[in-house]
Amino acid sequence: MLSREKVSSEDSSSSLVTHTLSNNPMCTCGSPASLRTSNTPRNPGRSFFGCSKYNSQGLPHCNFFKWADSDSCHEREKELVKLKIEILRKEEELHLAQAEAQQIVKEVRRREEEVQRREEDVRRREEDVRRREEEVRSWMVEVRKVLEEVRKIDGEIVKSDLGVQRQCTNIKLWCIICILLYLYFSLSQ
Structure with a gap:
């Protein structure tokens, strides 16, 4: 599911960010999940949590995904x-x-x-x-x-x-x- 979504680091709203960051889940790999925004036609501008190691220097990731809202x-x-x-x-x-x-x-x-x-x-x-x-x-x-x-x-x-x-x-x-x-x-x- 994460591979199908296009990810950007833009925040959609500050209240959502504040709310989601206070409830920031832990990734299954043990690191805190990153808040991201979807740019797909199916879910445009929708915030989600994903693995913080996703697409970083070619490292494998744990495929953690959770909608923030x-x-x-x-x-x-x-x-x-x-x-x-x-x-x-x-x-x-x-x-x-x-x-x-x-x-x-x-x-x-x-x-x-x-x-x-x-x-x-x-x-x-x-x-x-x-x-x-x-x-x-x-x-x-x-x-x-x-x-x-x-x-x-x-x-x-x-x-x-x-x-x-x-x-x-x-x-x-x-x-x-x-x-x-x-x-x-x-x-x-």
């Missing part, structure tokens, strides 16, 4: 700065969100591990309960066997008791008969 450039620069600040803020928010997400992932993993430990504990307890239920069932079988034996023995005792009661009754009857016979024979003599 363009507030839109300043606005664009301000807008770019705002956008850069917004991007930096968003990047910071992203980093914070990523850190928070990592914390959440760590917490989820910790809780998953806790759930796995508890599930394993529940499995162990269920297995222990099953084992104890089996022990209780085997004890119940043993108790039933013992109760059957007790019932058989009790039945035998009852039978034996009945037999003893019959014998006692028979003995009593024999005793009574003996006493009666004794009395009969002793009185009859």
